[in-house]
Amino acid sequence: MQNFRLLINGRLEPARETIDVINPADEKVLAQCPKASIAQLEQAVQAAKQAFPSWSQTPMSERRIQLMLMANALQIHKQELALLLTAEQGKPLSQARAEVDYAQAFCQTIADMRLDNQWLIDNEQQHVQLQRRPLGVVAAITPWNFPLLIACYKIAPALLAGNTLVLKPAPTTPLATLKLGEAILNIFPPGVVNIITDNNDLGPLLTQHPDIQKVSFTGSTQTGKAVMSSAAATLKRLTLELGGNDAALVLDDVNVDDVAQDIFNAAFINSGQVCVAIKRVYVPDRIYDRMCDAIATLAASAIVGDGMDSASQYGPVQNRAQFDKVCGYLHEAKQHGTIIAGGDVPDQPGFLIPLTVVRDLKDGNPVVDEEAFGPILPIVRYTDLDQVIAGLNRSPYGLGGSVWSSNLARAESVANRLDTGTVWINQHCAFGPHIPMPTTRASGIGVEWGQQGLEEYTTLRVINTKRTEAAGN
Numbered sequence: 001m002q003n004f005r006l007l008i009n010g011r012l013e014p015a016r017e018t019i020d021v022i023n024p025a026d027e028k029v030l031a032q033c034p035k036a037s038i039a040q041l042e043q044a045v046q047a048a049k050q051a052f053p054s055w056s057q058t059p060m061s062e063r064r065i066q067l068m069l070m071a072n073a074l075q076i077h078k079q080e081l082a083l084l085l086t087a088e089q090g091k092p093l094s095q096a097r098a099e100v101d102y103a104q105a106f107c108q109t110i111a112d113m114r115l116d117n118q119w120l121i122d123n124e125q126q127h128v129q130l131q132r133r134p135l136g137v138v139a140a141i142t143p144w145n146f147p148l149l150i151a152c153y154k155i156a157p158a159l160l161a162g163n164t165l166v167l168k169p170a171p172t173t174p175l176a177t178l179k180l181g182e183a184i185l186n187i188f189p190p191g192v193v194n195i196i197t198d199n200n201d202l203g204p205l206l207t208q209h210p211d212i213q214k215v216s217f218t219g220s221t222q223t224g225k226a227v228m229s230s231a232a233a234t235l236k237r238l239t240l241e242l243g244g245n246d247a248a249l250v251l252d253d254v255n256v257d258d259v260a261q262d263i264f265n266a267a268f269i270n271s272g273q274v275c276v277a278i279k280r281v282y283v284p285d286r287i288y289d290r291m292c293d294a295i296a297t298l299a300a301s302a303i304v305g306d307g308m309d310s311a312s313q314y315g316p317v318q319n320r321a322q323f324d325k326v327c328g329y330l331h332e333a334k335q336h337g338t339i340i341a342g343g344d345v346p347d348q349p350g351f352l353i354p355l356t357v358v359r360d361l362k363d364g365n366p367v368v369d370e371e372a373f374g375p376i377l378p379i380v381r382y383t384d385l386d387q388v389i390a391g392l393n394r395s396p397y398g399l400g401g402s403v404w405s406s407n408l409a410r411a412e413s414v415a416n417r418l419d420t421g422t423v424w425i426n427q428h429c430a431f432g433p434h435i436p437m438p439t440t441r442a443s444g445i446g447v448e449w450g451q452q453g454l455e456e457y458t459t460l461r462v463i464n465t466k467r468t469e470a471a472g473n
Contacts (some may be wrong), residue, residue: 004033004174006197007181008040009047010190015040017380019171019199021079024090024316024323025306027349031088033174036196039400041166041205044194048164049211051191056134056162063160064111066187071107074100074182081183085148085174086307090315090351091270093307098108103152109433110156111452127465132458134162135237136213139206141227142177143219144170144318145273151177153433153449154216155193161457163214166194170204170219184254187334207231213240214457218275221397221442231371239446239456241439243371244399247392249414250291251385251405252284259404259426260294266402266428267295268302268355271314272375275323276400276437278428280368281379282388288381292340292359295379297357299341304375306350316351317374323351326374329367330356333376337361342375363391371397385414393419398440402428 005012015034023030036044055063074081078100085096121128140154147169158165169177174197179197196202203223207215207230214237217227224242231238248263267278283291294473307311317323330343333356342356356376361368382388392401402424403412415423421438424430431437436450447453 002031002175003065004031004178005182006034006036006040006044006178007185007193007195008044009194010181012185013040019174019197021088021175022172022319023087024318024351025308027351031175033178033197035199036202038202038205041196041202044166044196045137045209045211047208048166048193048194051189051395052134052136052164055159055164055189055192056073058162060115060160060162063162067111067156067160069109069187070152070155070184071104071111073187074107074180077179077183081148081176082177085401087317089144089147089172089307090318091307092312093181093310095270096307097145099149103149106149106153107156107274107432109155110160110454111127113160113324113451115161115454115458125467127463127467129463129465131461131463132161132455133461134188135267135459136163137211138163138165138214138216138457139209139212140165140167141203141206141215141217141219142167142169144173145275148176148180150218150268151180157454158216158439158457159188159192161454162193163457166196166206166212168196168202169199171197171199189295201282203227204230207236208233209232210234212236216456217241218448224444234442237456237459239448239453240444241275241437241446241448242399242442242444243373243397244443245279245369245371245395245397246276246400246402247395248278248281248402248404249388249392249405249418250281250287250415251407251410252285252286252408253406254287254293254404256287256290258406262424262427263297263404264298267377268299268314269429271304271317271353271355271379273318275374276365276422276429276431278402279371281377282382282392284385285381285383288379292357292379295377296341296357299357299377302355304352304354314355314375317353318351320351322374323353326372326376327352329370329372329374329376332357332365333361333367333378336365336377337367367379369395389414389417393417396442399443400424400428402426
């Protein structure tokens with residue numbers, strides 16, 4: 001087995017305790033990773049705190065260069081990182097390589113962004129300048145669905161803005177993140193980036209720590225609420241990207257053959273383990289049966305298996321707890337709907353669930369109303385568009401959604417009525433590091449990605465100057 005170590009104050013450190021990391025394809029122990037102690041968490045926070053004054057004063061041009069070096073390191077270690085991603089997360093190796101590529105592109109895109117001062121008033125009487133300053137030490141807590149990408153899209157803006165960072169990956173997918181720490185060991189000054197791992201026991205200590213100024217968390221809504229509560233005593237800045245239950249709203253003028261593949265792809269990307277994946281599809285009476293048949297046909301032909309097998313198109317659910325949760329939704333779907341693809345979980349080791357499509361469910365059923373976060377897609381029939389829109393806007397979630405229509409003007413009109421952070425038209429999961437991802441309601445607080453996401457890692461300062469000429473009058 002490989003030897004994995006924590007990154008603390010520019011050194012790779014072992015830990016007294018370890019955690020077994022399980023391969024979700026066969027449930028075998030893949031590796032052991034260090035389990036940081038409370039003392040090591042404190043060392044990481046203090047290292048970041050001590051590194052902050054120097055790093056925050058480092059010219060942005062130099063910070064930009066170091067982010068580009070990080071992007072290069074991702075490319076150099078691409079194969080090694082991709083193999084770890086597939087082994088610990090489960091996704092097919094081709095998709096793991098794509099995740100590394102996207103993480104690299106994200107670092108490069110962020111490195112090109114700016115945080116220039118702005119003049120609000122500039123006249124003979126007064127100068128008012130708006131500045132954006134770094135916050136201090138940032139705690140970044142990442143989930144298990146895209147371990148490397150999400151780590152990078154927190155590291156890059158935090159560091160470019162002049163902050164230092166303590167990163168804690170999910171305990172079921174820590175390996176690629178720890179390997180990233182090795183890859184960037186000699187790029188950043190000691191203490192600027194620290195990576196610790198736990199067994200879901202150190203999060204509260206990070207989020208309530210008085211020396212941490214901001215928490216950036218991606219994960220479930222339930223855990224996000226706990227993070228917010230824990231951070232309240234010290235009034236930390238928060239960015240919370242939480243659960244979603246994105247709906248694809250299909251209008252009655254679409255050509256089923258034109259959109260079924262795209263809807264299917266956006267629903268089952270990463271075996272449905274994506275916060276902004278399509279989690280439910282609403283289809284009008286007139287084309288309901290045809291849409292159900294088209295998506296079911298695609299699901300039935302999909303190959304689900306070990307991500308290391310080149311024939312696999314979709315990997316397993318990542319961990320036992322999530323597997324059991326999705327199986328519960330499958331049971332509910334069988335009880336109250338009609339399974340038209342998948343549904344039968346193989347009796348073998350591993351967390352493999354076939355891509356499952358269920359029809360004849362209605363709003364109010366947990367499979368429709370809640371976020372399964374796995375390879376199960378309900379297709380809901382509707383007759384009244386206004387009622388559907390009202391129902392979607394009553395959902396506690398508001399991360400994303402999409403409208404599908406052959407009439408762009410009509411689609412845009414409907415899109416403007418949906419209360420979600422992002423609304424796509426004739427596409428879904430179309431995102432990029434330069435496009436902000438805002439959140440609403442139970443789907444979170446703040447913005448990830450884009451210029452607005454970068455600015456989340458700063459605080460504002462106003463320099464308000466009375467001009468000498470005015471003072472002498």
